[in-house]
Amino acid sequence: MPDLTTNFAGIRCPNPFWLASGPPSNCGEQVMRAFDAGWGGAVWKTIGEPIVNVTSRYSSVDWNGQRMMGLNNIELITDRPIEVNLREIAEVKKRYPKHAVIASLMVESKREAWRDIVKRSEDAGADGLELNFGCPHGMSERGMGSAVGQVPEYTRMITEWVKEAARTPVLVKLTPNVTDIRVVARAARQGGADGLSAINTINSITGIDLDTFTPRPNVGGLSAHGGYCGPAVKPIALHLVQQIAADGEVGLPVSGIGGIGGWHEAAEFMLLGCGTVQVCTAAMHYGFRIVEDMTDGLSNWMDEKGFHTIEDFRGLSLAKMAEWKHLDLNYRIAARIDRDKCIGCELCYIACWDGAHQCIHLDGRADPASVEAASRARIAVTPNPKLDAGQAAGGGAAAVRVPRVDEEECVGCNLCWLVCPVENCITMAPVETGKARESWEMRTSRNS
Amino acid sequence: MMAPDLPVPRNLERFPELHPAFDSQGALAEANRCLFCFDAPCMGACPTHIDVARFIKKIASGNLRGSALTILDANILGLSCARVCPVDVLCEGACVMLKHDGKAIEIGRLQRFAMDSFYGSGAKLTSTRRQAEGPAPPVACVGGGPASLACAAELRRQGYGVTVFDNRPLPGGLNTYGVAEYKLRASDSLREVDLVRSLGVEFRRAEVGEAVTLDDLEKGFSLIFLGLGLGGMERLGIPGDRAVGVMDALQFIERYKTSDYVQVGKRVVVIGGGNTAIDAANAAKRLGAEKVHLFYRRSEKEMPAFPFEFDQSRVEGVRFHWLAQPVEIVEREGRAAAVRFVETRLGDPDASGRRKAEPLGGAGFEVACDMVIPALGQSGFMGLLHESRGIRLNGRSIAIERPTGRTSNPRYYAGGDCVNGGREVVDAVADGKRAALAMARRLAEAANARSHH
Helix, strand or coil: CCCCCCCEEEEECCCCCEEEEHHHHHCCHHHHHHHHHHCCCCCCEECCCCCCCCCCCCEEEEECCEEEEEEEEECCCCCCCCHHHHHHHHHHHHHCCCCCCEEECCCCCCCHHHHHHHHHHHHHCCCCCEEEECCCCCHHHHHCHHHHHHHHHHHHHHHHHHHHHHHEEEEECCCCCCCHHHHHHHHHHHHHEEEEEEEEEEEECCCCCCCCCCCCCCCEEECCCCECCCCCHHHHHEEEEEEECCCCCCCCCCCEEEEEEHHHHHHHHHCEEEEEEECCCHHHHHHHHHHHHHHHHHHHHHHHCCCHHHCCCCCHHHHHHHHHHEECCCCEEEEECCCCCCCCCCHHHHHHHHHHCCEEECCCCCCHCCCCCCCHCCCCCCCCCCCCCCCCCCCHHHHHHHCCCCCCCCCCCCHHHHHHHCCCEEEEEECCCCCCCEEEEHHHHHHC | CCCCCCCCCCEEEEHHCCCCCCCCHHHHHHHHHHHCCCCCHHHHHHCCCCCCCHHHHHHHHHHHHHHHHHHHCCCCHHHHHHHHHHHHHHHHHHHCHHHCCCCCCCCCHHHHHHHHHHHHHHCCCCCCCCCCCCCCCCCEECCCCHHHHHHHHHHHHHCCCCCEEECCCCCCCCCHHHHCCCCHHHHHHHHHHHHHHHCEEEEEEEEEEECCHHHHHHHHCCEECCCCCCCCECCCCCCCCCCCEEEEEHHHHHHHCCCCCCCCCCCEEEEECCCCHHHHHHHHHHHCCEEEECCCCCCCCHCCCCCCHHHHHHHHHHHEEECCCEEEHEEEEEEEEEEEEEEEEEEEEECCCCCCEEEECCCCCCEECEEEEEEEEECCHHHHHCEEEEEEEECCEEEEEECCCCCCCCCCEECHHHCCCCCCCCHHHHHHHHHHHHHHHHHHHHHHHHHCC
16 A cells, blocks of 8 residues: 655645645635545635625536536635634644644735734644735735736745744745746745645636626626636646746745546646645535545555655656657657447547548548538438348448548547547557657757 | 317327436436537438437537427428337437447437427427429429428428328328327327428318329429328238228227227237237227237247337237237127137248248137237228329339439329338438429429520
8 A cells, every 4th residue: 555645845744635725625624524534634715814705606617518627716715704714723733633734825915914824823733834826816906816926026025024934834826827837936936935836726707698698607797707727727737837847946846736636637746746736626516525536546556556655756757748849750650440449430530631631531432521422312211121121231331430541641640539439449559760769959950 | 080189188198108308407418428420320320311410419509499400401300200210220220329338329319309399499490492483382292191291391491382182181191190199199290290381381181083183283283292101901801800899000090099089999909010010009008908919920030010119019018929810800799709810830931031921720719809900011002093194113112213202204203101111200201302302403493494495
């Protein structure tokens, strides 16, 4: 059984799965139930001067019958008094001394205000602090949240104020709503941050009610942009995490956030260097119980791969990312269709014709229009055993529906493989080119 | 005969619909399973080539009106076909999901969902593609069943006027009178007739060949479509086959579908192995018969009924008996009291490729009953064509050129059961549509020729 215990920037916890700061970590009672369910830590719902919220607060993007592929919120930080939150943190730490409780903080941009909240949080027993420089809605209009995280100088300044007072590790939570996240990450580093959390939510409008023309979420006929999260944002989050983790000037532990709903995604963030992962949307969707398969699935995968600790594989994929100019121009693959597995949906065929390079063919047909014309012209009748004496029944059509790849023409783009609904039916097989590795950079530097 | 209000109230209770409708949640989930195949095989397997993947994706996108119009564009009888099509051997039988996870997309139920939503919303088909030309409709459709309805609707959509001649009180043919009520209610068939009428098709009740002659039609119309269907059911041709208590399956089905009053015996014998025999047997059971015995002269393997019909019938409680052929209906006290059967054995394959039933000797056995329902198939209905008109026959069917429906007399087109020997509603619709498109081309060419002179 692998060891999932974690020491992240000096914060110790039984496993690397933390609740992200948000509705699931709003109060002590929730956090304690989450720890009972198996979460290793929790970043408390951001503490600061209590705010007033609106209704409604969330909206989502559904996709192909699945709910909440992406979630958007316009909820602000905690609406409960600071002392209540801190009293509950103390209670949780008393009952769960081994679990990590991180206080997420956001106060007005004044040195004294920050020093005060840092001291009170640590006195309550928080194991670490997370500075919310990422919240993109509401608070940013008041000069807090992403209004700080979008300006490197502010990020550095407030991080410095906090570090002057803090005794526990300080994490800076970054907003993705910037042009280059590395610049802000470097500023946090310069301010003395012990670690980073990334990413916060992405500015978004999820959709518009086509009857009322009001975007969602609807607050009395008006909407405001919110922060987007959930499965849809994972690719963006992975990229930003990789940007930070691979940057030589940052060099800080990263707690990965963004679309993590299971062990798969957790492993991916860790392979790009994250020491812990934080989860919010998935817990909002399904409850705290999802952590069981996260730990179980990650452990089983680690067993299978021979990893004993997270450090054994953390960051392994960073070396497998490069700039485009370093990719091998002579590496070639081509699509292959397993005729026995093919179900004849022809999605690869039309994808290649309309969306790629016209190198998948149906024998005997020149192009998609002629395929459709032939079908329209075909006369089909309902089989009837009494009337169809001796005739072979329909069927048999399946074989002619299996497309053929012109491997000479195939550019190896992967599109057919991506659209194929059948596991392992289309494979992208290496094609021997006999040529040595050559990148764009190699080619152009030789020519110059 | 005056038609009562349909559906007959008793039937709503005795013949609840066999397949429950999707609710919108279920339809959405099922629609989302569809892969949206290119050149989808379901479309190819449908005789009317409904663009199935397209109408299903429109359900998924919430465009229900567009979904219904996609269906109706290819098949004006989309409502009845959604209910009566043997989807297992058509669209759903061709679904790639059978090879994927073994569970075909429920195309029939999705089509029904789209159609029910269309009819339920009171939506209409308004546009015809062109205005009708000239004062008199150029085409007459003889027969008011699915083939003629599809032909007439397509001609109207192409901009040509049509008059449908039907000899029954209600149009719709077998859709109105001959389909088991738990599959398609007569009232639903009439909603489709109303849709066709709303396109501007004129309906006239008249027996062609008697009240109206082919001469009359030839004088009044440029082209004539024959959607005659088949004739009455074949008689048993054995002693007693006209006894009181003997009623063929189509008469029986028509009566219970459109009349309050129908008397079913306690012990019913059904003779035949087709889908109509099974429909009649199930209906007898549901209308109160205590015992329903179905006898077929060959074995289960040769039975022409679809396997799912057979399975359903066993669930209904019909008892099946193989390898027995009736030789006499025994009359007592002036009505049928028993059927005498002899056993058969299977011999060599006949012209249909199925093994022939050969009667064994001996006195046979009697099965007591108080009602006999023969369901031996319909005879070819060629009475009208005794006037010939140079229309060539192929056996007992009208010979046509398949892609156009044209007969050997270029003014006559034909489709449906009178051409194919008796297949499904969807086959009749496809025939009617093909013929309409061919006739529209003819009429357009003729108009062009005129305008160039």
